[in-house]
Amino acid sequence: MTELAFHNSATRQREIFAPIDPQHVRLYVCGPTVYDLAHLGNARPVVVFDVLARLLRRRFPRVTYVRNITDVDDKINARSQESGEPIAAITARTTADFHADMAALNCLPPDEEPRATGNIDRMITLIERLIANGHAYAADGHVLFAVNSYADYGRLSGRSTEEMLAGARIEVAPYKRDPGDFVLWKPSGDDLPGWDSPWGRGRPGWHIECSAMAWRYLGTDFDIHGGGHDLLFPHHENELAQSVCAFPGSRFARTWMHNGMVLVNGEKMSKSLGNFLTLRDLLANGPWAGEAFRLLLLKTHYRSAIDYTLDRLHEARGELDDFYALLTRGLPEPEEDDPLVAEMAEWALEPVADDLNTPLAVARLRDLRTLENVATVGGSATAVLSRVGRNWQPASGQAAAALRQAAGVLGLLSADPRTWRQGGADDGAAIEAAIAARLAARAARNWAEADRIRAELTAQGIVLEDGPSGTTWRRA
RNA sequence: GGCCCGAUGGCAGAGUGGUGAUGCAGCGGACUGCAAAUCCGCGUACGUCGGUUCAAUUCCGGCUCGGGCCUCCA
Numbered sequence: 001m002t003e004l005a006f007h008n009s010a011t012r013q014r015e016i017f018a019p020i021d022p023q024h025v026r027l028y029v030c031g032p033t034v035y036d037l038a039h040l041g042n043a044r045p046v047v048v049f050d051v052l053a054r055l056l057r058r059r060f061p062r063v064t065y066v067r068n069i070t071d072v073d074d075k076i077n078a079r080s081q082e083s084g085e086p087i088a089a090i091t092a093r094t095t096a097d098f099h100a101d102m103a104a105l106n107c108l109p110p111d112e113e114p115r116a117t118g119n120i121d122r123m124i125t126l127i128e129r130l131i132a133n134g135h136a137y138a139a140d141g142h143v144l145f146a147v148n149s150y151a152d153y154g155r156l157s158g159r160s161t162e163e164m165l166a167g168a169r170i171e172v173a174p175y176k177r178d179p180g181d182f183v184l185w186k187p188s189g190d191d192l193p194g195w196d197s198p199w200g201r202g203r204p205g206w207h208i209e210c211s212a213m214a215w216r217y218l219g220t221d222f223d224i225h226g227g228g229h230d231l232l233f234p235h236h237e238n239e240l241a242q243s244v245c246a247f248p249g250s251r252f253a254r255t256w257m258h259n260g261m262v263l264v265n266g267e268k269m270s271k272s273l274g275n276f277l278t279l280r281d282l283l284a285n286g287p288w289a290g291e292a293f294r295l296l297l298l299k300t301h302y303r304s305a306i307d308y309t310l311d312r313l314h315e316a317r318g319e320l321d322d323f324y325a326l327l328t329r330g331l332p333e334p335e336e337d338d339p340l341v342a343e344m345a346e347w348a349l350e351p352v353a354d355d356l357n358t359p360l361a362v363a364r365l366r367d368l369r370t371l372e373n374v375a376t377v378g379g380s381a382t383a384v385l386s387r388v389g390r391n392w393q394p395a396s397g398q399a400a401a402a403l404r405q406a407a408g409v410l411g412l413l414s415a416d417p418r419t420w421r422q423g424g425a426d427d428g429a430a431i432e433a434a435i436a437a438r439l440a441a442r443a444a445r446n447w448a449e450a451d452r453i454r455a456e457l458t459a460q461g462i463v464l465e466d467g468p469s470g471t472t473w474r475r476a
Numbered sequence: 477g478g479c480c481c482g483a484u485g486g487c488a489g490a491g492u493g494g495u496g497a498u499g500c501a502g503c504g505g506a507c508u509g510c511a512a513a514u515c516c517g518c519g520u521a522c523g524u525c526g527g528u529u530c531a532a533u534u535c536c537g538g539c540u541c542g543g544g545c546c547u548c549c550a
Contacts (some may be wrong), residue, residue, distance in 0.1 A: 012480095030550075038550090045550050075548070159479055159546075206548090228550030229481090235549090260481090261544065270549055299499080300489070304482080305543060312488070315500055325513070351490085359490050363498040370515080378507085379515030387497075447509055454511080465513045472513090 002353045004059065006224070007303065009232060009256040010156050014355060019223050020254065024062040026222035027053060028214045028253065030231055031113070033070040034094035035079045038101050039276035040293070040308055041228070041262040041269040047294055047411070048259045048302040048356065049226045050107040054409050055352055066217045067110040068210060069095055071117050072203055077192055087193060101279040104290035106411045114213045116204070120195045122212035123204045126246045127184045127197075135245040138199050140175035141187035147180040150241050156256065157233035182238050184208050207238040214252075215243065225253035229303075230268075232258055260305045269308070277308070285313065287423060291415065292317040298358040298410055320413075320420070321474070323365070325465070326372050327404070327417035328472065332397035340394060344368060344402035347388070349409055358410060365407055372399035377467065421474035431462055435471050438464075 004017035019025045029049045032042055046067075053065045071091040080087045099109075127143055130136035135149045147153050154160055172179040183205035188194030194201040214222065220243065227236065236256065243252040261268045269276045283289050296316040300306040334341050348368055351360035367384045374381040375396045385391060394402075407413035422428065434453055441449040454464055461476045 032550080033548095040550095042550050048550095073548095157479090157545080230545070230549055232480095233545060234547095259550070261550075263543075266542070268544070268549090272548060304489090307488090309488095311500090315488075319499070322513090357490075359499095360497080363490070366498065373514055377514045381515085383516075442509080445509075451510075463512065466508075466511085467513070 002350055004055070004353050005355055006255055006257055007355050008254075009258050010253075012158070015255065017223075017255065019060065020221060022060065024064065025056050025060045025224075026218040027056065027063065027065045027224045027226065028210070028218055028222060029065070029067045029110070029225070030210060030227035030235070031067040031069050032094075032098050033073045033075060034091045034098060035073065035076040036094065036271065037278040037280055038098050039269060039271065039278050040264075040282060041276065043101070043105055043279055043293070044262050044297055044302075044306075045226060045228050045259045046102050046107050047105055047297050049257075051298065051352070051356060051358060051410055052224070052226070052257070053108070053110070054411060055349075055356075058409060064112065064218065065110040066112040066114065066213065068213050069098075069113060069115045070206075070209060071095070071115045072193055072209075073116075073206070081191075097280075101283070104279070104283055105294050106291060106414060108411075112217045114217065116209040116213070117193075119209065119212045119216060120204065122216050123208045124185075124195075124197050126208060126212055126215070126242065129246040130184065130242065133245055133248065135241075136184055137177065139177075141200060141202070142175055142183055143185040143199055144176060144181040145184055145238065145242060145245075147178050147182070147241070150245055152244075153180075153241050154237065156240050157237045159233065182207065182234065184242070207235055208242060210235075210239045211243040211246070214239075215247075220247040220250035220252070222253055224255045224257060226257045226259070229258040229260055232256075257302075259302045263305050263307045266307060282313070285310075288317050288320065288420070289313065291412065292320060295320060295362070295412060298412070299362055301359055302356050319366075323369060323403070323407070323413055324415070324417045324420040325474070326369055326376075326400060327413065328421055329376060329400075329467075329469070331372070331376065331400050332395075334395075334398050334401045338398060338401070340392065341398050341401045341405065344371075344392065344394070344399060345405040347390075348402065348406035352409065361406070361410060365403060365410075365412075368399045368403040368406070372396075372403065375399060424475055427460075431457065431473055435464065435473065439471060 005014050006017055007013070008015050027049070029045060032038060053063060056063045076087055076090060080090055127136060130145065131138070131143070136143055136145050185197060185199055185202050185204060187200055187202045192203065194203050214225070225236070240252050244250055263269060264275050264277065267273065267275060282293055292313050293316070296312055297306065299316065348361060348364040351357035351364065367388060370384045371381055371392065371394055373379065375394050375398070404413055434457055438450045438453040441453065457464060457473070462473050463476050465472050465474070
């Protein structure tokens with residue numbers, strides 16, 4: 001089995017993955033701030049790191065995947081003040097929506113999904129440690145992290161403090177000793193959520209929550225930290241600084257992985273730009289849209305930017321149609337431990353181990369599809385086999401089993417194939433009757449009648465496929 | 477303005493110091509009563525200018541263009 005290798009943002013290099021504890025791999029990914037529906041860009045890290053988690057679970061005895069819910073944030077407060085809806089209602093509703101949307105993308109839940117508000121005490125502990133260690137100071141009701149107390153500040157995101165100041169045009173709060181200092185704790189008035197603390201009633205700054213939750217569930221040192229590339233600075237830089245300074249001698253995450261942005265019309269999709277499409281908008285295209293979007297994401301390498309278009313979504317759907325067509329054929333089931341099936345599946349997944357090269361893995365899935373089609377429908381697999389460099393001669397059902405197994409690690413092709421192709425209206429019996437009538441007409445060589453029936457079904461959005469083993473149908 | 481990343485055929489998108497994957501679209505063929513599905517085959521690409529090398533799309537540098545971060549952001 002090929003070893004795993006990932007591009008580490010912290011070193012800007014591809015590195016062989018060696019977990020701190022090979023018996024227990026630990027992964028942390030930044031989760032959503034629950035103040036509004038998730039958009040397409042929010043979905044990308046969830047899908048990408050879902051694939052990573054599936055891969056890790058396949059390779060290691062135990063994996064703990066933590067993804068937080070940020071349910072205390074000034075955007076949430078602002079939303080509540082605008083709409084009058086209580087904060088708890090906004091966060092509960094948005095969290096439920098998020099879960100539903102991610103399930104529609106076939107993302108598995110993380111092992112732990114802590115909420116920021118459930119970890120305030122941990123954050124306070126961290127802040128106290130930072131003050132005690134000389135890395136933070138209280139000023140004007142706030143507690144700030146002192147950037148110049150940490151020599152490596154800026155190293156993760158690859159920028160010096162001078163560089164950061166050079167371009168910064170933000171106004172600097174008067175209570176900051178250094179313009180780069182960031183807030184760990186800030187005071188809350190009576191109209192805002194707040195918790196008692198040594199510095200008065202207040203609420204946490206943005207970055208401290210992830211440090212607290214990673215510490216609680218994964219310890220001071222763990223294997224992989226993931227998130228969108230736009231979080232690299234300042235969020236991850238600050239998170240790292242806080243955690244390392246709170247626990248001298250620790251290193252926090254060994255590997256940092258960042259996914260590229262989802263673009264629309266060549267520009268980053270974001271709520272502040274207003275050019276976003278929510279998952280709800282996307283899923284309204286049909287029951288196929290969730291998996292089609294997942295495939296669309298996995299057809300591009302996770303670190304590259306990806307431009308979303310509806311055409312590409314339809315293209316991905318068409319590909320899934322082809323895969324599911326094969327899986328509806330009622331193929332023989334190979335033995336559980338069939339070595340050829342295992343070999344083919346392993347081959348297809350090989351690229352995923354190389355910094356999540358899902359586009360190449362998807363291409364290999366297509367080769368397995370061709371092998372199965374050749375085995376069951378007929379034709380020649382010479383082109384595929386020469387490309388693959390093997391002399392596989394799979395019997396009917398073997399390549400399909402390998403396909404399902406490999407696709408499962410990508411979170412694809414796990415729907416019921418018949419539902420995928422024929423789900424929707426409850427008119428299956430009528431369609432089957434029409435197909436039987438057409439077959440009778442064909443048997444009588446009454447082509448006009450047979451074509452009339454087919455045209456009628458086509459008008460209803462039903463596509464017929466005549467195969468060696470009979471006629472099947474699907475919805476267009 | 478500072479820092480970082482990218483530029484592959486009509487579109488999307490892997491990969492490699494030496495015959496340039498794959499998908500969609502297009503074209504031709506097999507199969508089919510005709511289609512659809514399936515299989516086979518074909519065409520057009522490595523932004524630009526230099527450098528290193530026997531050889532560069534692949535390594536190095538300049539340029540152009542695009543994107544990201546520097547402010548909330550997946």
